[in-house]
Amino acid sequence: MRKYLDLIWLRGIGALKADTKQSYLGMLWWVLEPLLMAALFYLAFASGVRGEGQSGSNFVYFLLTGLFPFKWTASALTGGSNSLINSKGILGQTYLPKWIFPSVANLTALIRFSFVFPLMLLLVIIGGYEPSTGWLTIVNVILCQILFNLSVSFLLAASVPLIPDLTHLVPLVIMAMMFTSGIFFDISERPDEIQAILRLNPFVTILEGYRDVLLHGRTASFSALAYPVIASITAFAAGIALLVRFDRYYPRALP
């Protein structure tokens, strides 16, 4: 077990190191990319579609606290879903438990978010939102999101090699998540029946957790996060079951 954790750590750090060597700005891109993306979406949405009602300045912080956590999940899920396929070289030459590979993808995504998160806090504070002790409960939201990312990536990593068609579907699902998780609009302002459908997506609750704590001065209790936690544990169980069941079949299935 110890050596598997060592391997996850080394491969995770190794992937990040290699990533920073791919460009001139290196690590700076970890924060630059979400910032540019936020700026782009701000220009697109705040100026036109939703200028009315809410003042534009509040919308920036609403957008940031949704988009940055979403980017984290998107990169964990994308990396996780391809993790076994991208490791077919190693998997064809030695035996390793398959859960190692989606875990590596999650570690790298988590480390990158650990640079983005302080930036997000800083921007929200500059925007005039007062930090309070209630902000400490953001830890609950983050833990919940770590569990969510890990679980869904396990399930995706386990399924994609068995049903290769999913490689086409995963990016679409992630894009669908971006447009339906309430990153650009406030779900609680929608009609009740629409809300009921959108809230089936456990990620909605996680994003609302960030806003509740950082923008609305509420606290995030574990009970409020029960739905995403239960959904994640279900996905985790299914993912692990598949990874164990097909442990020695994946090297044969990889293209």
Add this chain to the structure above:
Amino acid sequence: MNREIMTFDNVGLAYRRSLNPFSEKNWVLKDISFQLYRGEVLGVIGRNGAGKSTLLRLLAGIIAPNQGSISKERGIRSQLLTLNLGFIHKLSGFDNAIMSLVTQGKTIKEAHELVAGVIDFSGIGHLMDHSVSTYSAGERARLGFAIAMQATPDILLLDEMLGVGDKEFKVKSGKALKERVQSDQTAVLVSHSPTTIRKFCERVLWIEEGAVKALGPADTVLDEYEETAPTRGNSPSKTTTATAA
């Protein structure tokens, strides 16, 4: 003879011809039974496509058979000798060495203790800080081989008896491999060269079209193999950087 360390019992392995779950199965191996004994070097011989590489992957525990069973003593580790265990080319030789050692089952701490041996054996100490993407194929093979020699599996699996790299390193690596195989290391050596197998193995398993054609003392099996295979030695080598020692 020593105790058996691993046993194959009526092992069969099949691939589907396409993704369709109802498509016909292709049996690569069928009904393979044999024992591997502690301390011996078992040779596996057969023509291209006989199922040798699949057999090695089963021995390494990378894949599981569709039928039959493979049993081994508890805690026994078998490992394929391989020159490239997931190198990340943008990283330095040193980082890759540590990572590959951990992939082979060492802890980070053990890897840091072993890496000096890797650098020493590879003879490319001056390149360890450079990224592997700048290495020549030969330098990469040197690093890969030096890392692989640090592995200490209970059963060493070899696809051909290979020395790698330039002339000087080929001699050095071939010699190290020979010493390892001739020690009390349990090993399985796959080759299509009867000469190589005769040199290292006491017992030989001959597979043909996925089934055991013969299993017994090296001389008996190899004589029979050579009688039916007058064109031996013409099959192309699998790795371009390597030749049979």
